[in-house]
């Protein structure tokens with residue numbers, strides 16, 4: 001991320017979630033706050049031209065993946081809450097709106113939004129600008145994953161390490177160094193039994209076909225020019241083994257076929273996810 005600037009990709013991803021609300025029927029991820037959180041000006045521009053990001057065939061794949069990963073994380077979180085999860089830690093929260101939509105009875109599920117301090121300050125200003133009342137069940141924890149210990153940031157925010165916790169980490173791992181990603185996963189593996197993490201990650205370019213590699217390079221150039229270059233990529237088999245050796249007893253990797261079968265079956269518009277990223281679901 002560029003020093004002293006909020007994450008540009010956080011706004012871009014939120015714009016695509018908002019575009020999903022306007023363009024796709026049925027919606028894979030229903031977020032009634034998605035349009036407001038992008039800010040008044042961007043929301044008006046998007047309503048006037050919902051296809052403003054549809055410049056290349058990659059756009060629909062990207063929008064589909066952004067919708068699917070949030071849906072998957074929140075589906076798994078809902079199952080977790082039924083089994084005793086009482087804390088939800090959103091790592092690299094960006095403009096995620098779960099805290100504004102928390103469907104659970106007050107006091108049941110505490111939400112911690114962890115993000116780079118600059119992005120978090122910007123998000124808090126955005127929440128104020130759109131007139132949102134902050135829910136009592138939400139705590140902000142400013143942490144730069146590259147320079148600060150997540151454990152400390154969470155502790156300072158009042159996170160209880162003995163409670164069963166669900167972590168989501170969406171659209172973030174590729175922007176960090178592989179060492180930081182692995183260290184963070186090791187920390188999550190130390191959470192109480194039943195705790196879980198859902199995250200997405202980019203497939204190592206060496207495993208891609210030439211056609212996939214062209215799409216990868218086009219997207220990589222775009223994020224690098226926004227000052228947020230991709231740094232971490234993984235081999236699904238190796239990552240699965242590494243998670244098991246960290247102490248995750250249940251590890252499930254979901255590739256595009258499974259994601260499409262689960263969330264994009266029989267659509268008339270043929271919306272579906274592409275093949276550059278996977279979703280990982282690991283339980284302690």
Ligand SMILES: C[S@@+](CC[C@H](N)C(=O)[O-])C[C@H]1O[C@@H](n2cnc3c(N)ncnc32)[C@H](O)[C@@H]1O
Pocket residue numbers: 001007009010013014091092093094095096114115116117119143144145146169170171172175176
């Ligand atoms: C593409 S956005 C995704 C935001 C959100 N998870 C979503 O899906 O809408 C990437 C997020 O990672 C965060 N991030 C990137 N580098 C970070 C770092 N070193 N420490 C903390 N957060 C970081 C950014 O601030 C931003 O919120």
